[in-house]
Amino acid sequence: xxxxxxxxxxxxxxxxxxxxxxxxxxxxxxxxxxxxxxxxxxxxxxxxxxxxxxxxxxxxxxxxxxxxxxxxxxxxxxxxxxxxxxxxxxxxxxxxxxxxxxxxxxxxxxxxxxxxxxxxxxxxxxxxxxxxxxxxxxxxxxxxxxxxxxxxxxxxxxxxxxxxxxxxxxxxxxxxxxxxxxxxxxxxxxxxxxxxxxxxxxxxxxxxxxxxxxxxxxxxxxxxxxxxxxxxxxxxxxxxxxxxxxxxxxxxxxxxxxxxxxxxxxxxxxxxxxxxxxxxxxxxxxxxxxxxxxxxxxxxxxxxxxxxxxxxxxxxxxxxxxxxxxxxxxxxxxxxxxxxxxxxxxxxxxxxxxxxxxxxxxxxxxxxxxxxxxxxxxxxxxxxxxxxxxxxxxxxxxxxxxxxxxxxxxxxxxxxxxxxxxxxxxxxxxxxxxxxxxxxxxxxxxxxxxxxxxxxxxxxxxxxxxxxxxxxxxxxxxxxxxxxxxxxxxxxxxxxxxxxxxxxxxxxxxxxxxxxxxxxxxxxxxxxxxxxxxxxxxxxxxxxxxxxxxxxxxxxxxxxxxxxxxxxxxxxxxxxxxxxxxxxxxxxxxxxxxxxxxxxxxxxxxxxxxxxxxxxxxxxxxxxxxx
Amino acid sequence: xxxxxxxxxxxxxxxxxxxxxxxxxxxxxxxxxxxxxxxxxxxxxxxxxxxxxxxxxxxxxxxxxxxxxxxxxxxxxxxxxxxxxxxxxxxxxxxxxxxxxxxxxxxxxxxxxxxxxxxxxxxxxxxxxxxxxxxxxxxxxxxxxxxxxxxxxxxxxxxxxxxxxxxxxxxxxxxxxxxxxxxxxxxxxxxxxxxxxxxxxxxxxxxxxxxxxxxxxxxxxxxxxxxxxxxxxx
Ligand SMILES: Nc1ncnc2c1ncn2[C@@H]1O[C@H](COP(=O)(O)OP(=O)(O)OP(=O)(O)O)[C@@H](O)[C@H]1O
Ligand SMILES: [Mg+2]
Numbered sequence: 001x002x003x004x005x006x007x008x009x010x011x012x013x014x015x016x017x018x019x020x021x022x023x024x025x026x027x028x029x030x031x032x033x034x035x036x037x038x039x040x041x042x043x044x045x046x047x048x049x050x051x052x053x054x055x056x057x058x059x060x061x062x063x064x065x066x067x068x069x070x071x072x073x074x075x076x077x078x079x080x081x082x083x084x085x086x087x088x089x090x091x092x093x094x095x096x097x098x099x100x101x102x103x104x105x106x107x108x109x110x111x112x113x114x115x116x117x118x119x120x121x122x123x124x125x126x127x128x129x130x131x132x133x134x135x136x137x138x139x140x141x142x143x144x145x146x147x148x149x150x151x152x153x154x155x156x157x158x159x160x161x162x163x164x165x166x167x168x169x170x171x172x173x174x175x176x177x178x179x180x181x182x183x184x185x186x187x188x189x190x191x192x193x194x195x196x197x198x199x200x201x202x203x204x205x206x207x208x209x210x211x212x213x214x215x216x217x218x219x220x221x222x223x224x225x226x227x228x229x230x231x232x233x234x235x236x237x238x239x240x241x242x243x244x245x246x247x248x249x250x251x252x253x254x255x256x257x258x259x260x261x262x263x264x265x266x267x268x269x270x271x272x273x274x275x276x277x278x279x280x281x282x283x284x285x286x287x288x289x290x291x292x293x294x295x296x297x298x299x300x301x302x303x304x305x306x307x308x309x310x311x312x313x314x315x316x317x318x319x320x321x322x323x324x325x326x327x328x329x330x331x332x333x334x335x336x337x338x339x340x341x342x343x344x345x346x347x348x349x350x351x352x353x354x355x356x357x358x359x360x361x362x363x364x365x366x367x368x369x370x371x372x373x374x375x376x377x378x379x380x381x382x383x384x385x386x387x388x389x390x391x392x393x394x395x396x397x398x399x400x401x402x403x404x405x406x407x408x409x410x411x412x413x414x415x416x417x418x419x420x421x422x423x424x425x426x427x428x429x430x431x432x433x434x435x436x437x438x439x440x441x442x443x444x445x446x447x448x449x450x451x452x453x454x455x456x457x458x459x460x461x462x463x464x465x466x467x468x469x470x471x472x473x474x475x476x477x478x479x480x481x482x483x484x485x486x487x488x489x490x491x492x493x494x495x496x497x498x499x500x501x502x503x504x505x506x507x508x509x510x511x512x513x514x515x516x517x518x519x520x521x522x523x524x525x526x527x528x529x530x531x532x533x534x535x536x537x538x539x540x541x542x543x544x545x546x547x548x549x550x551x552x553x554x555x556x557x558x559x560x561x562x563x564x565x566x567x568x569x570x571x572x573x574x575x576x577x578x579x580x581x582x583x584x585x586x587x588x589x590x591x592x593x594x595x596x597x598x599x600x601x602x603x604x605x606x607x608x609x610x611x612x613x614x615x616x617x618x619x620x621x622x623x624x625x626x627x
Numbered sequence: 628x629x630x631x632x633x634x635x636x637x638x639x640x641x642x643x644x645x646x647x648x649x650x651x652x653x654x655x656x657x658x659x660x661x662x663x664x665x666x667x668x669x670x671x672x673x674x675x676x677x678x679x680x681x682x683x684x685x686x687x688x689x690x691x692x693x694x695x696x697x698x699x700x701x702x703x704x705x706x707x708x709x710x711x712x713x714x715x716x717x718x719x720x721x722x723x724x725x726x727x728x729x730x731x732x733x734x735x736x737x738x739x740x741x742x743x744x745x746x747x748x749x750x751x752x753x754x755x756x757x758x759x760x761x762x763x764x765x766x767x768x769x770x771x772x773x774x775x776x777x778x779x780x781x782x783x784x785x786x787x788x789x790x791x792x793x794x795x796x797x798x799x800x801x802x803x804x805x806x807x808x809x810x811x812x813x814x815x816x817x818x819x820x821x822x823x824x825x826x827x828x829x830x831x832x833x834x835x836x837x838x839x840x841x842x843x844x845x846x847x848x849x850x851x852x853x854x855x856x857x858x859x860x861x
Contacts, residue, residue: 166726173716173727180714183676184728185702185778 002136004256009135011255012248013144013213016151017043019247020206021224022231023158023240024199030175030238031195034086035094035413037101039203040225041108045074046204047216048116051123054211060127071205078200082193088593090192094413095359099549100592102542105221106585112218114579123211143212150209154202155244162240171195175238222538226424230269233417234276236286245284270425274406277418281410305478318467325456333455334527335571340462341524343563344469346547348516350559351473353548355482356509357489358408361416362423363517363544365403368536369426370396370518371525375443376436385449389465389522396518397511399426404510408503423536430533442532446525462523469516470560476512485509543570550591552602628687629654629782629813630675630706635684637674637837644670645837648684652782652815657808659824659845660817662834663860668817669711671834672784676701676708689781705733707780711787711817713771717760721751724759724770728777736781737810744773747803765796772803782813789823801826820860821848833858 025039053066081104089097129143162168174181174191182188207220231250235242250269257268282288306314325333349363374392377383383391403422410418430437437443452458476482487495488502496502525531534540543566551562569587573580595602628651635648645667652658662668674682677698686694686701693701702708716724725741732738745752748769754762759770768788775783785804789797804827807814818824824831825845833841833848835858841848848855 166729169719169723169726172723173719176716176718177714179678179698180710180716181727182698183678183702183708183710184774185699185730186727187697187699 006138011252013147015247015251016147017206021203022228022243024202026232026243028199034097038104040221041105042200042203043207044221046207050208051216067208070208074204075197075201079197082196096592103585103588106581110579110582120215120217126212230273236283239285242285270421330455333459337459337462339567340466341520342567344466345520346559346563347470348513349544350548352509352513355485360419362419364536364540365423365426366396366514366517367521369399370521371531374522374525375446375531392522393518397515400511400514408506427536444530448526631687637679638681657814657828659828659831666834667837705781707775707783709775709785713767715759721755725777728774730778733779739776785816
């Protein structure tokens with residue numbers, strides 16, 4: 001009994017930092033409508049800067065001053081980011097915003113290693129809170145007690161700020177109706193910057209306050225951001241009180257989950273989140289979005305099937321690519337096969353994002369499930385490659401059937417977060433269920449059949465599967481199913497009226513996309529000869545998103561172009577520099593700023609600006625789109 | 628001239644909505660902008676305060692061209708705007724709604740305080756702590772007007788203040804508008820029909836399909852029933 005109480009107390013202490021970071025994210029989202037992925041990065045920066053300052057300035061005044069100073073310094077960095085980056089993309093679709101902030105996260109990860117080195121750092125203890133006191137016969141660190149009280153205190157201060165100051169009232173008003181606030185003479189620009197700085201301040205403070213409790217590492221950002229997403233989704237985006245309650249729920253679930261399910265402690269939290277989202281999609285204390293924005297958020301230009309000429313052009317390109325093994329070396333062919341696999345992966349994500357209007361932040365789950373499916377068949381049943389490639393992706397399909405059922409109940413940001421959460425569940429199962437998956441060590445020895453064991457053979461195999469896969473997805477776009485999907489995407493109400501069931505159709509799209517991602521994953525397992533949990537991790541999902549957005553959400557073939565460009569760039573960068581994340585993050589940010597419609601969308605825009613003669617095909621397509 | 632709008636052309640995406648709209652409002656005048664559903668009244672107002680991104684033309688306010696300024700700067704010069712759908716902040720109390728609208732006093736213009744507004748709209752005085760979302764339509768209409776007055780405007784654009792209100796409340800609105808006029812404010816109201824407008828207005832414009840079709844005094848309009856019948860709902 002006492003043990004449980006002490007466990008609960010330790011949970012409360014962890015809840016404090018979680019609440020600080022989550023409330024910051026929530027406040028920012030409330031006003032700017034941006035889900036700031038870089039929030040974890042600011043949390044981490046807060047910890048690092050506080051480490052530097054506290055080790056330099058000793059004594060109680062030095063320590064506490066350093067904690068606050070660190071939060072302020074990082075908040076200023078946040079304000080800078082808002083001014084140079086976010087101000088340009090407030091009008092962009094929310095996925096671009098997530099990606100831009102994710103790009104910043106990547107950059108910060110490398111910068112932190114450059115500045116502070118790769119080792120974990122241990123900061124000083126907090127003066128005045130170094131000891132422990134005996135509670136129920138167990139020792140509880142006094143710093144934990146301090147953190148425990150801090151949560152409610154910060155909640156109270158925020159409440160006063162938002163209810164008793166003019167600035168706070170303006171922020172609450174802007175959370176509901178930004179345009180009206182401007183129409184009453186308020187300069188939103190500075191309101192936004194101020195809100196962003198406050199949110200970042202809270203995140204950095206949360207990070208800085210962690211240094212007496214844990215070591216400072218360069219992996220702090222991703223681990224906290226996932227937990228924080230869970231907190232704000234459970235509590236309700238935009239609700240500070242919701243963040244407070246949910247932070248306690250999540251921290252307690254973590255504290256007790258370890259006791260109940262030590263093997264898969266991560267899962268309990270995500271299961272609770274899934275249940276909350278199904279019962280109350282907008283979170284415990286959130287408000288239903290009045291007008292949910294379409295996930296893709298771009299006006300989609302009429303699509304059309306290829307003309308004869310274009311079809312011939314595509315065939316020519318495929319033939320040319322198929323001839324590459326006669327000219328390229330083994331390394332280049334292996335890289336080529338990897339690119340082709342990602343083409344299929346990106347195309348599957350693109351299918352559900354554009355036609356289905358479902359922007360997934362966890363598409364890697366199905367890629368990884370397909371890879372594990374194939375690996376299980378090889379490892380445990382001795383299946384040959386051909387069979388594993390056909391049956392393995394079914395695990396991706398099964399995952400999509402299960403997860404998709406929950407996800408299609410939501411839309412927009414919430415959809416993105418739930419897909420992310422499920423991907424993390426899949427990842428944590430793969431990571432923690434060591435007996436079956438090998439855990440972090442993965443499953444090794446997944447080699448292709450002899451005929452595909454040479455790079456050229458495997459390249460052709462990958463090319464064949466990618467061409468067929470992309471072809472099938474394209475056919476689906478222009479099938480009655482594809483038209484139906486676009487109808488429910490564009491107007492759920494109207495299409496329900498003509499008898500289309502939105503959820504069922506989107507579920508089907510989710511499953512199709514998951515299956516093709518699984519196929520890509522199975523192929524990837526054979527390319528690498530191994531499977532690791534990281535195939536399902538956030539970076540893989542984000543890779544897919546960047547490819548789609550780089551190619552252009554609005555276009556049918558964008559994913560192919562985006563995958564080729566991005567993967568080639570990523571692989572090349574990796575070989576050129578140790579700071580690949582810094583460069584990649586920078587590239588993502590620049591892409592979002594320069595091509596908010598993606599590269600193919602950009603080119604199409606140019607084409608539309610200078611229309612060619614004889615545009616009959618386009619007119620016909622408009623009719624087809626309307627049909 | 629207090630407000631002078633000329634050659635205003637506005638688009639929503641590919642749709643051309645306003646065609647060369649021109650308006651002239653003198654200091655202290657109450658002017659009605661009349662027109663049927665979808666005629667372009669709200670678009671005209673939204674264009675004047677810079678809420679329509681695709682607009683061209685000039686808007687002179689107090690002798691300065693404000694057509695390129697962001698919305699908040701136009702409003703800060705004393706051009707108040709009351710939207711047609713009220714758009715009160717439903718989670719904020721009456722007092723807090725007023726606070727959002729509050730601007731520094733402006734020389735030469737009436738300075739409004741919450742107490743003055745509670746006098747103008749006694750209903751609101753009884754519900755200072757009530758969230759805007761829990762108020763009747765009429766109360767919300769008073770709140771949205773009061774909120775704009777808190778910015779101490781010298782001119783107010785009032786978009787269909789009588790829409791959907793009970794006759795008694797409509798009378799209260801008319802009184803409030805006359806009180807604003809009494810404080811020296813210029814007021815432009817948009818309306819679908821003449822009944823309410825003629826209670827309070829000095830002059831009227833009629834807009835139809837995005838074009839100004841008539842400009843003159845209320846008496847002119849009364850004298851020409853065929854104009855009224857052609858362009859207005861009866
Ligand atoms: N956001 C918008 N996007 C596209 N078209 C719009 C938009 N808002 C208004 N319109 C169109 O612009 C035209 C003018 O609309 P507006 O709202 O200005 O009319 P109104 O005179 O205020 O009508 P009402 O009396 O119904 O308020 C209408 O044809 C309307 O359909
Ligand atoms: Mg209107």
